[in-house]
Amino acid sequence: MTLHLASLKELFHIDPLRTDAVCHPLSSLLYQTLLRINRSGDQPVAELASSWTYSADHSKWSFDIGATFFDDGSPLLASHVVHSFARHIWPCSTSIFAGLLRGLIVGAAECSEGEIPAGLYADDAQGHVFIQLRQPYCPLLEIIAHPAMGICVQTQGNLMMGSGPMRVYSASDREIQLAHNPSYSGLRKLPEKISIQLHDKFDDVCLAIQDGRANAALLERKHQLRLDALPGMHTTRLRDRWSGMLILNAAGIFDELAMRKDFHTLVQKEAQKKLGALYHTDFIPADVLAVPKAQASELTLAEFRLRWSGHFANTAVRILYAAGRGPLTVALDAAISVLRACGIHCELIPTKNAEQVYDYVARGEFDVVARGWIQDFDDVDEYVDVYQKQAPQQQAQAAYTRFYATVAEYRHIADADARSAAYAQAVKTLDEEYLCITVCRDHHRIFHDSSLHLQSLCRDPFDLRSRRALLPA
Template sequence: MNRNNRLALLVLAVALSALLVVCLVGAAFVFYVYSSTGEPGMITSTPAARSTVAPPTVAPARPRAGQGQTLVLRPLGAPLTLDPHLVQDADSAEFVVHIFGGLVAIDENLKLVPDLAERWEISPDGRMYTFTLRRGVTFHDGKPLTAHDVKYSFERALDPNTHSPVANTYLGDIVGARDRLTGKAGEVAGVKVLDDSTVQITIDAPKSYFLWQLTYTVAAVVDRANIEKGGATWADRPNGSGPFRLVSKSSSEIVLARNESYYGSRPKLGQVRFLLTGPTMQRYETGDIDMVQVTGADIARVTDPRNPLNRDLQVADQFSLTYLGFDTSVPPFDDMKVRQALARAIDKDKLASVVLKGMASKADGILPAGLPGYNSNLRTLTYDPALAKQLLAESKYAAAMPSIVLSVMGSGAAPVGLPAAIQEMIRQNLGITIEIQLVQSDTFFAGLYAHKYPMFITGWIADYPDPYDFLDVLFHSQSELNHGGYASQELDRLLEAARVERDETRRLALYRQAEQMLVSDAPVIPLVTGRDYWLVKPYVKGVKRPPLVIPWLSGVSIEE
């Protein structure tokens, strides 16, 4: 879950008492939303209520009478959309992956597995994929799902009238995709229906990551009749094919129910209630909520082994990155030495351990630990104030530094948390004064795409476990998600070679070279990678929070 990934953008539970977190994915953006209110970051029409002091005891570890297989949970964020072809944040993706299905999916072991397609064949040249759909698969209303629905879904995602912010990023390798996006063609030439249960997709070159891209929500299969009948608000009543169906949606609560005709392993939960507003920890401690995402306001007590809440704590690392980005065409960030000086002036250990209260880990590179291609031997720009001063003195802006504005998504009278800490570190170590601009969430995305911000804080959470999803998607000179406009012919050469390299060892070696170049040139400064903190009642079984967005609720149950 922009995972843009968008998704970006899966839920990153890193918050301070004065720091809001909204995880926006694709595959994902991860965004910190800053405010002076101290509340969990929620994008709803109803403001979240301020938490009250928690009671001293925790409710008995047993399900509430009469609740059966109903799970009640309180995430930090709410979805911006339930239209899978428009999703670019992790909060939306969390819901969409449970409501819709695609040809392929990612399982809890982060393996690529069949979903709507029971099998596929790849041509010897690696360009043609022939998918055979499962027999008897249906939408939630019982209507058969066929190859014609698959073709319609790809063509709708790539229709310029859909205005998908991510279709080109994830589906652009399909032959004819860009002609459809630009309005030059009425259909996608590379998607063909062979019969009701067989669809063939042809891409422009052999690319080992292509099947992974089809796990993103923009490749989800939608019901044409549902969209045409529902009009602009069709996604408020989606007719998907995933393990859960939408029962109701409001600014305060979203309810999902099990899809009784699901083609895969049927979920054990009958219903899931997502509470989007109101007090959190108090309701967990009184037994009204089964799962709650932890913010920085409560991290000290839930990590204290002497506190009863600690027994319910589950922590999982994420494939996510929060970074400081620069528009490298704008002074002073067009000078590599200025960017390197800023990197050397920021103490990332303090950001992770003090500012973020240990709810994140220092990031040395672009790829998070555990992701294929991760390199623990990167030559990094470590914290070194003396060297930072030297680099700044060697830059072309040593005598006259232009004014610098740092843009972050948030609200409030004064900046706090991560941006305020970075502002102060740069002032102390380099003598540079930075102004912080807080931008409302409804305009921040547009500003990123329009390259309005010379300096900004944003983030990314993996859509799928492949280095392409970080290095190429975020930094190729022609990528729509390269928000700093960084352009390097050498980097493009490495990334383009990795796209078509079919030997995995050589492919990962190319990505390691690309990552080293990015870390050295510093078009962005990696700051932290995220961790997921949840409190889970002991009677809730099967919770395995993944490092990226997948339909994890399918394996959860309530112990009666």
């Protein structure tokens, strides 16, 4: 039996460090991590590390590496683990964890290309990996269990070797074919073969699904609405969560709190009509942070126009806009609909890429901009990092300063309940400034045909772990 998956060339890379977040389920097919945390709330289980210990202050960690082999039969050593970790902190690294690990591991910030920082040490003879942190970091195990942290080694032929349940047996620019790794000794069960089709354009992915060449697709969130429109399309939610929001420039025309609050209410109503405003109760794990609840309001367009038309009379609302059909574009459309219905003029500033957006934001030359954010692991520290994508507005600076001061104070507190309560209050206080409008929250999803029954709300959806998890021949 063969599973055929389609994605875009730009999203999947054979190197787990360079793979886009949406394709991490593919990375975990090829590479193992020290520990495994498949679902939210799962306790870490052994993968490459058979056991681990830590110091009383949680700053020093030791991992025992079990007898494991790469897909060519060579042994996987502690030094391979350390080298894989070091790749994430080297100056040229594009890892999603580069910034975090450089500030966390002893010596990482000063490490040059190819060097192993002092805070990473391998004892191949004893099979030990040692990690020393500058300070305790509660979600460390979540980080090292992330698929991007898969342990691999690059061969002289620039191939990547792993120890995961599958191996590459054929690769080209258009297709990567995977088969069972005979050296794998773990418990995961997968289809006999998996074919990863790599396309240049989204339309090519759609065609592959429609004509039956692909059973499933892993794509960015912006393609969700178009995939949803395809007949016979089904989805399975992954563990990773996605949030879309509109940022209001408090240093621009949205400089009054009461007006931001009223605008927030109207855009939320419009977003509910256009997007369904998806809020899942399991979006944020209950033991991490309570789900924020927007206050109900009966404000009408006529009331908003009466209250605020004078405020907008002499200037246009500057909206950074990118063409597309994703949720963020739909959210911007919702904001534009509200403004135009109130007789307020909008200036749409077209943008071609993220760099252009960042330039406008840095100069403060905008009033509304869209942001998207993926949460890759469960600790509340990752949840609050969404606010790092906010615009650096002078008028909003005090609110963000208070927010980050609370986060910094409680980030290293071992008591999860105490952290969660403090963060929840900090988020509530910041939300009451109405600096952003969350328009959509949902789990990242795999789109597939009706023949597939995949594992849901996990990192490894392709595992065959029950009679329901059947794949087409």
